[in-house]
Amino acid sequence: MKPFCFADGHIIPTQTATIHPMDLGLIRGFGIFDFFRTSGRTPLFLEHYLDRFIASAEKTHLPLAYSREELRTIVRELIEKNDLVDGGIRMLLSGGVSENHFSPAEGKLFIFAEPLSMPAEEKYREGVKLLTLEYVRPIADIKTTNYTLPVWHSVNWKRLEAEDVLYHWNGEVSESSRSNFYIVKNGVIHTPDQHILMGITRKKILEIADKVVIRPVTLEEVWDADEAFISSTTKVLLPVTQLDDRKIGSGKPGPVTLDILGKFRALEKSSVA
Template structure:
């Protein structure tokens, strides 16, 4: 964590930030957050992330007493104070301290700047393995702090050489714990439409190609795809070459995946240079 953060109502030293022990963000796991990166001191796709964060607060009945413009001003101040050329910024709105220790109340806002470790070049070059698990994330259209299941499951990911999990339910896939999913079959790119977070990186990929099919995808279709990849803020576009240890297609990073990786990197570089 970087030295300075925004805590409740002011920029302060990060080590001085605190959360009330009865906040339902802590005792009930009820809070929302968002996370984005800086590139050359510029917050990447900031308008999109702020829009999603503000909507998440509204949908979860949490009072966010700052406008998008006020949040943007705070974020730029933090970038400068923390000298955050390349890194991550995490916004968290807690559930608050309520009379019955259960219902949403007036939450507290925190904005932290962090170091950010992207996947290795080996992972981008060879792809990663996902482990399937039957699950739908609670209120999946909202970016809540409820990551209990994947955190629990992550204890043996290293042993199983897994990057993350892949959620499915009633035979239909949705997302990974921190990423959206895409597949390629016979040249057609598809991505799930149901029980997912509307990812910002996903949104940019859809803008590259208006022929991408947004539809329900079965687990059977996915494991028989020619290519599979995931998208997220912290991974950009990361190839998935194995699911449950079994190869996807020929087990190599596919040409469509490589093209989208290049397109996204070009978009990022363009923003960084402007």
């Protein structure tokens, strides 16, 4: 964590930031957050992340006492104060302290600056493994702080040499715990349309992809796919070459996946030029 954060309406030393122990974020796991990267001190795709954060606050009935312009200003001040050249910004709005300890209240806004470690290049070259998990994330279109199941499940991931999970329900897949999911068949990208968070990286991939279909995707189609990959702010795009104990396609990152990765990295560079 970088030395300065935003809390209590001011930029303060991060180590002094506090939250009430009866805040719903702690006792109920109720809150929202968002996270984006900086490159050369430029917040990547900032307006899209602000769109989602503001919408998440509205949908979860949490008052947000700051305007878009104020949030934008705070973010830029934090970047400069922390000399955050290439890192991450985490915005967090807690559930607040309510009279009945259950209903949403006026929460507390924190904005943190963080160092960022991207996946090892080997994972981009060789691909990663996912584990199937029967689950649908609650209110998936909102970026809530509720990650209880995958955090609990992650204890097994290192032992099983897995990067993450792939959620599925009634035979259809949705997303990974922190990433959107895609398959490639006959040169066409297919990505689920239901029970997912509308990722900002996903949004950009849909803009730069030549052939993409947004629709329900079955688990059987994943087994039969030529390629698969996941995308997120902190991963950009990682090829998925294994699901449980079965290879996907050739078991190596495919040409469509690598082409999209190259295009996305070029898009990032152009965004900070």
